[in-house]
Amino acid sequence: MNGNLLEIKGLYKNFKKSKVLKGISVGIKKGEKVALIGPSGSGKSTLLRCMNLLEEPTYGEVWLGDNLLTPVDPYLHPEIIKSSRTFSKLLRETDGSDAAAEELVARIKREDLLHEKHEGLTYSREMRDYLNTYKIDINKARARVGMVFQHFNLFNNLTVMQNLTLAPVELKLKTKEEAEAKGMELLERIGLPDKRDVYPSTLSGGQKQRIAIIRALAMNPEIILFDEPTSALDPEMVGEVLDLIRDLAEEGMTMVIVTHEMAFAREVADRVLFVCDGVIAESGTPEEIFDHPKNPRLQQFLQCVL
Amino acid sequence: MTFVDKIAKLWSLRGVFAESLGYSLLIALGAVILGFIIGVVLAVIRIAPKNNIVVRLLDKIAVLYITVIRGTPTLVQLLILYNSVLVSFKSMSTNLLVPIIAFGINSGAYMAEIIRSGISSIDVGQMEAGRSAGLSWLTTMKKIIIPQAIKVVIPTIFNEIIILVKETSVVSYIVLKVDSRQKWDLLGMAEKQGLATPACYLTFLFFAAIMYLAVVMLLTLVQHLIERRFKKNER
Ligand SMILES: Nc1ncnc2c1ncn2[C@@H]1O[C@H](COP(=O)(O)OP(=O)(O)OP(=O)(O)O)[C@@H](O)[C@H]1O
Ligand SMILES: [Mg+2]
Numbered sequence: 001m002n003g004n005l006l007e008i009k010g011l012y013k014n015f016k017k018s019k020v021l022k023g024i025s026v027g028i029k030k031g032e033k034v035a036l037i038g039p040s041g042s043g044k045s046t047l048l049r050c051m052n053l054l055e056e057p058t059y060g061e062v063w064l065g066d067n068l069l070t071p072v073d074p075y076l077h078p079e080i081i082k083s084s085r086t087f088s089k090l091l092r093e094t095d096g097s098d099a100a101a102e103e104l105v106a107r108i109k110r111e112d113l114l115h116e117k118h119e120g121l122t123y124s125r126e127m128r129d130y131l132n133t134y135k136i137d138i139n140k141a142r143a144r145v146g147m148v149f150q151h152f153n154l155f156n157n158l159t160v161m162q163n164l165t166l167a168p169v170e171l172k173l174k175t176k177e178e179a180e181a182k183g184m185e186l187l188e189r190i191g192l193p194d195k196r197d198v199y200p201s202t203l204s205g206g207q208k209q210r211i212a213i214i215r216a217l218a219m220n221p222e223i224i225l226f227d228e229p230t231s232a233l234d235p236e237m238v239g240e241v242l243d244l245i246r247d248l249a250e251e252g253m254t255m256v257i258v259t260h261e262m263a264f265a266r267e268v269a270d271r272v273l274f275v276c277d278g279v280i281a282e283s284g285t286p287e288e289i290f291d292h293p294k295n296p297r298l299q300q301f302l303q304c305v306l
Numbered sequence: 307m308t309f310v311d312k313i314a315k316l317w318s319l320r321g322v323f324a325e326s327l328g329y330s331l332l333i334a335l336g337a338v339i340l341g342f343i344i345g346v347v348l349a350v351i352r353i354a355p356k357n358n359i360v361v362r363l364l365d366k367i368a369v370l371y372i373t374v375i376r377g378t379p380t381l382v383q384l385l386i387l388y389n390s391v392l393v394s395f396k397s398m399s400t401n402l403l404v405p406i407i408a409f410g411i412n413s414g415a416y417m418a419e420i421i422r423s424g425i426s427s428i429d430v431g432q433m434e435a436g437r438s439a440g441l442s443w444l445t446t447m448k449k450i451i452i453p454q455a456i457k458v459v460i461p462t463i464f465n466e467i468i469i470l471v472k473e474t475s476v477v478s479y480i481v482l483k484v485d486s487r488q489k490w491d492l493l494g495m496a497e498k499q500g501l502a503t504p505a506c507y508l509t510f511l512f513f514a515a516i517m518y519l520a521v522v523m524l525l526t527l528v529q530h531l532i533e534r535r536f537k538k539n540e541r
Contacts, residue, residue: 054438139440141440144440145438147434147438149434151431153429153432154435157454157457166449167439171441212435215439219440
């Protein structure tokens with residue numbers, strides 16, 4: 001859809017009563033590197049985890065290319081709203097003009113007036129058709145999106161090589177031999193071929209994270225999501241991990257990085273999003289964000305971290 | 307009877323006692339395997355995300371099963387099973403299947419809770435890493451979570467096995483009552499021989515106690531060996 005590799009539309013996320021994400025829309029193009037920055041608790045991780053549905057959005061849609069990962073959000077589709085009973089009932093109370101219809105669509109959205117169960121057959125059919133056309137199995141989608149965690153999350157019961165080959169082989173993307181060949185190639189790339197048969201508990205933090213990164217690469221992902229990849233590392237190991245991520249960026253890998261390493265964000269990102277109180281409060285090139293911040297919260301935030 | 311006579315008597319019965327010890331162990335082994343399988347399945351059902359009606363229903367059944375089994379005496383369960391199954395399958399009384407099933411069902415409820423606690427102790431990041439690589443919940447469970455959970459609960463599982471080995475002696479009560487042609491478990495054999503030679507009764511009981519103790523000590527040793535092996539595996 002409109003050239004975005006990954007797109008988030010009208011995303012809201014509530015945990016019980018607390019509203020964490022409040023209306024986020026963002027598209028990420030192929031080859032683009034996007035950095036998410038913002039104060040602690042602002043919702044950066046939640047936003048990132050919604051991108052591969054580790055968190056299920058409360059409202060809104062997540063698209064991977066032409067594939068819809070979430071359920072259909074009727075509020076994002078005026079034609080679906082217009083097919084609902086609520087719409088036709090309320091429209092009768094107006095003069096029925098186009099302007100009134102548009103206003104009504106906006107009102108239904110604003111006041112959350114749709115009730116799935118009472119909207120009639122046309123509405124249900126529209127929803128179902130939409131799903132049938134675009135919906136993709138979430139496991140298939142996740143196989144195309146790599147994820148790197150703050151705490152590495154290597155599989156503790158598997159050797160390094162098994163960590164690299166498990167998913168590609170289980171999902172039948174590669175044979176065991178192909179997966180191991182690729183695994184070896186990746187291990188050589190990060191200079192750790194001798195670690196192929198050891199268990200994760202024997203590795204240093206920096207080694208673990210670099211292996212977690214090549215574990216994502218072993219799936220040939222279209223995009224990689226990083227959630228503070230260096231925050232859990234001892235300072236002397238941050239460099240080796242950032243070097244690897246920088247290499248990937250230079251090779252043209254599409255990536256989204258949540259990070260507190262402002263210098264790194266500035267250097268690697270094409271676009272920086274400042275997340276604050278559950279919305280994207282400002283977005284722009286690293287120069288715009290770091291050198292000419294407009295939002296007062298961003299200015300304040302940069303003063304604290306720089 | 308002198309002490310030496312009693313020991314001589316015991317020695318002359320070594321064949322039947324050895325056989326009965328074998329039956330006790332066989333019942334325990336069968337029950338452990340059955341209980342472990344039941345336990346893993348129940349634990350997975352209990353821990354599964356309750357996002358569809360089938361899982362919710364299975365979960366309710368699992369809870370009921372665990373509650374009832376853990377809430378009633380083993381002997382009562384055993385008696386109920388014997389008296390219901392025995393009526394319809396007379397021939398089953400002569401083999402070990404009924405006690406294996408009875409103790410397996412019983413132990414399954416305990417194992418379920420043990421394994422469930424093991425699964426809960428595994429960092430959620432492991433599941434997240436599996437899911438974000440595109441593996442299904444069940445595959446991640448099988449390949450990543452359960453192997454790690456089992457390792458965590460090995461000591462507790464061994465406690466359960468030890469309890470089970472001792473608890474198999476409960477069948478002696480039924481074996482004596484129900485059918486005199488049956489295979490005798492260790493305690494049952496001690497009782498039977500004790501009735502035949504009352505002077506040696508206490509000696510046989512002591513002998514049975516020593517045998518149980520020996521088996522339990524052996525199991526404890528195996529437990530330590532397994533734990534050590536696991537540790538070495540990951541260093
Ligand atoms: N599973 C959850 N249940 C309830 N609340 C949650 C959950 N996950 C996150 N939150 C809340 O959502 C808010 C945003 O959390 P999030 O982890 O996205 O912040 P963040 O920007 O990544 O912060 P940090 O920089 O500290 O990692 C926080 O207030 C947090 O307490
Ligand atoms: Mg975070």
